[in-house]
């Protein structure tokens with residue numbers, strides 16, 4: 001039976017590239033985003049189906065516990081199994097700490113961090129029962145090294161690293177792995193909105209002197225979702241073209 005992967009926030013950007021790659025690997029794809037409008041503006045679902053796998057969209061706000069519970073139940077009913085969870089959905093609401101309103105902090109924590117608890121709890125329970133599964137979390141170099149103007153975002157991504165290691169320890173004996181990738185600066189709608197000055201400052205720090213592409217994240221996620229990484233768990237793989245060594 002084909003494996004099934006659920007990828008949160010997968011209508012575009014890194015999530016869409018991961019969906020395409022895991023479909024190329026032969027997995028059925030459960031797409032997720034906030035609403036259907038996100039998928040009406042692109043052909044990602046059709047491109048995945050053209051690879052000969054099954055795909056369906058499940059709308060939910062992953063910061064909401066009850067919506068995640070209902071979505072995971074619906075995916076399990078539709079596909080019979082969930083073998084791979086990619087916690088990809090994420091937002092930025094940047095600003096210096098001194099001027100950041102409380103709501104701006106709380107929103108990023110809810111979408112980026114609480115969502116990982118919500119999704120991992122419900123999918124993890126399924127994986128524990130089936131004694132197999134791979135969970136991959138999208139962290140960030142901001143969570144490893146900090147970044148001015150991103151106290152909310154870097155907090156959420158650092159938390160994801162702690163959560164990754166905890167889940168690896170809690171689920172390891174049930175043959176479920178949990179790892180994180182920490183991208184640097186990747187070409188997506190999230191980074192397109194940075195100023196030219198911010199982009200130049202990032203580029204100066206990158207050993208390879210170029211930004212990354214979503215497919216370069218998807219390749220590593222594919223490895224972590226495959227049996228080639230069956231003895232890798234609790235790890236954080238930086239994918240940044242060498243921002244720090």
Ligand code: NAP
Pocket residue numbers: 008009010011012013014015032033034038060061062063087088089090091111138139140141182183184185186187188189190191
């Ligand atoms: P993106 O292009 O903004 O895509 C993120 C997707 O998540 C969007 O479709 C977004 O929908 C969706 N989303 C937002 N809130 C959601 C929610 N509550 N429930 C469900 N879906 C939601 O971002 P990306 O650049 O591909 O980033 C993907 C992941 O990689 C994120 O976790 C990000 O933090 C991480 N990352 C990215 C970079 C980079 O350089 N791009 C670097 C390090 C880490 P809306 O448009 O409606 O918000």
